[in-house]
Amino acid sequence: xxxxxxxxxxxxxxxxxxxxxxxxxxxxxxxxxxxxxxxxxxxxxxxxxxxxxxxxxxxxxxxxxxxxxxxxxxxxxxxxxxxxxxxxxxxxxxxxxxxxxxxxxxxxxxxxxxxxxxxxxxxxxxxxxxxxxxxxxxxxxxxxxxxxxxxxxxxxxxxxxxxxxxxxxxxxxxxxxxxxxxxxxxxxxxxxxxxxxxxxxxxxxxxxxxxxxxxxxxxx
Amino acid sequence: xxxxxxxxxxxxxxxxxxxxxxxxxxxxxxxxxxxxxxxxxxxxxxxxxxxxxxxxxxxxxxxxxxxxxxxxxxxxxxxxxxxxxxxxxxxxxxxxxxxxxxxxxxxxxxxxxxxxxxxxxxxxxxxxxxxxxxxxxxxxxxxxxxxxxxxxxxxxxxxxxxxxxxxxxxxxxxxxxxxxxxxxxxxxxxxxxxxxxxxxxxxxxxxxxxxxxxxxxxxxxxxxxxxxxxxxxxxxxxxxxxxxxxxxxxxxxxxxxxxxxxxxxxxxxx
Numbered sequence: 001x002x003x004x005x006x007x008x009x010x011x012x013x014x015x016x017x018x019x020x021x022x023x024x025x026x027x028x029x030x031x032x033x034x035x036x037x038x039x040x041x042x043x044x045x046x047x048x049x050x051x052x053x054x055x056x057x058x059x060x061x062x063x064x065x066x067x068x069x070x071x072x073x074x075x076x077x078x079x080x081x082x083x084x085x086x087x088x089x090x091x092x093x094x095x096x097x098x099x100x101x102x103x104x105x106x107x108x109x110x111x112x113x114x115x116x117x118x119x120x121x122x123x124x125x126x127x128x129x130x131x132x133x134x135x136x137x138x139x140x141x142x143x144x145x146x147x148x149x150x151x152x153x154x155x156x157x158x159x160x161x162x163x164x165x166x167x168x169x170x171x172x173x174x175x176x177x178x179x180x181x182x183x184x185x186x187x188x189x190x191x192x193x194x195x196x197x198x199x200x201x202x203x204x205x206x207x208x209x210x211x212x213x214x215x216x217x218x219x220x
Numbered sequence: 221x222x223x224x225x226x227x228x229x230x231x232x233x234x235x236x237x238x239x240x241x242x243x244x245x246x247x248x249x250x251x252x253x254x255x256x257x258x259x260x261x262x263x264x265x266x267x268x269x270x271x272x273x274x275x276x277x278x279x280x281x282x283x284x285x286x287x288x289x290x291x292x293x294x295x296x297x298x299x300x301x302x303x304x305x306x307x308x309x310x311x312x313x314x315x316x317x318x319x320x321x322x323x324x325x326x327x328x329x330x331x332x333x334x335x336x337x338x339x340x341x342x343x344x345x346x347x348x349x350x351x352x353x354x355x356x357x358x359x360x361x362x363x364x365x366x367x368x369x370x371x372x373x374x375x376x377x378x379x380x381x382x383x384x385x386x387x388x389x390x391x392x393x394x395x396x397x398x399x400x401x402x403x404x405x406x407x408x409x410x411x412x413x414x415x416x417x418x419x420x421x422x423x424x425x426x427x428x429x430x431x432x433x434x435x436x437x438x439x440x441x442x443x444x445x446x447x448x449x450x451x452x453x454x455x456x457x458x459x460x461x462x463x464x465x466x467x468x469x470x471x472x473x474x475x476x477x478x479x480x481x482x483x484x485x486x487x488x489x490x
Contacts, residue, residue: 061444064447064448064451065447066400066403066447068403068404069403069414069440069443069444069447070444072436072440073437073440073441076421077436077439077441080223080421080434080435080436081223081224081437082223157293158291158293159293160293161293161295161296162295166407174293174295174299181303187303187304191299191300191303194296195292195296198292199288199292
């Protein structure tokens with residue numbers, strides 16, 4: 001037990017800096033995922049077949065490729081191709097695009113839940129398609145899928161651990177734990193505190209999403 | 221862009237034994253996936269039942285167990301197990317692994333990988349199964365009870381068949397995630413497709429049978445496409461099952477979006 005506290009007090013700077021790197025990774029990736037995901041969802045439900053098709057291909061490609069493969073493509077692969085990508089750009093873009101495919105699917109189902117009737121009503125009121133989306137459909141769709149987006153953030157927190165370990169250039173929580181472990185060999189203690197860090201993040205996110213849900217979610 | 225579409229780079233992939241080497245690695249991934257899927261489904265069902273048990277301590281312990289494992293990153297679990305698993309466990313694995321398994325699966329490290337996959341995925345699947353069972357109308361269990369079925373018989377003949385069937389799409393989407401996650405065992409130096417890709421990337425001209433510098437980008441795009449193909453096949457299969465099921469029962473399965481993981485969380489919230 002004493003050793004447990006010792007590891008925390010001695011290596012708190014490393015572990016806490018790793019914790020915040022993880023938080024920042026997830027935050028940036030989440031912004032990318034929401035922006036791209038919304039755009040792709042719009043493509044998938046647009047009233048034009050080729051656009052639907054483009055959106056569909058994006059979703060199937062990014063959803064079915066392992067995140068680790070995306071990371072290798074965007075970091076090692078692009079570098080070999082002559083693009084000077086750094087670890088942050090590669091990591092957040094990979095995690096962001098990977099999750100964007102899921103966000104797009106969630107939003108699309110949210111739009112379907114809002115229903116065709118509202119789209120038709122809004123079009124017949126004279127709003128054009130983008131405005132119908134912007135003012136009528138998407139606000140409701142987002143609120144319908146709050147629980148899904150919440151579980152996607154939790155998945156992102158967990159998936160972010162893959163970035164640090166595979167790119168080795170980003171000191172996130174798991175990577176820091178690995179570094180501490182390689183110096184101290186106190187595996188159980190170090191990983192215990194890293195686990196606490198991750199559970200704290202996922203737990204707090206779950207609670208925050210529940211609050212949001214209670215206030216804003218539309219249950220259909 | 222020039223690099224991406226340079227035919228020389230694509231040709232490289234099929235030069236000599238390169239593609240074959242990648243496919244051999246991919247086969248190891250598929251084998252790990254199959255083992256992990258079977259074990260995760262079995263353990264997941266047990267965990268779901270334990271969570272729904274009327275024995276308060278049992279359901280409490282199962283609940284904490286499930287919540288801890290499904291909220292930790294899988295890569296974290298695998299790394300920790302690889303470092304911390306006692307040597308006798310690994311030796312035990314090496315002694316029971318059938319000799320016809322490929323060499324990559326003979327090492328004790330594989331045990332850490334499979335154990336990690338099962339610990340994580342069984343917890344997620346337990347949540348999916350539990351929410352499927354809970355989504356059933358209470359009346360089902362009550363009707364079965366009033367017909368004189370014992371608690372075990374209710375579960376076996378009435379509740380589980382309906383509850384689990386409902387969650388087939390969500391379970392399959394988790395299994396697709398599991399299939400993708402088999403790449404994570406490359407981190408603990410198991411010789412599967414990512415490792416093979418990296419070996420090729422380190423680019424020994426003599427080894428790869430070509431004097432072109434290894435096109436890392438193309439190698440990993442090919443690996444990605446292998447996963448896209450298998451996962452699309454899996455989801456097609458599940459969709460077909462679902463359609464057949466609906467035709468047969470005329471019922472409507474719960475709407476399922478391809479959201480990764482924790483579909484359960486959303487279903488629970490409904």
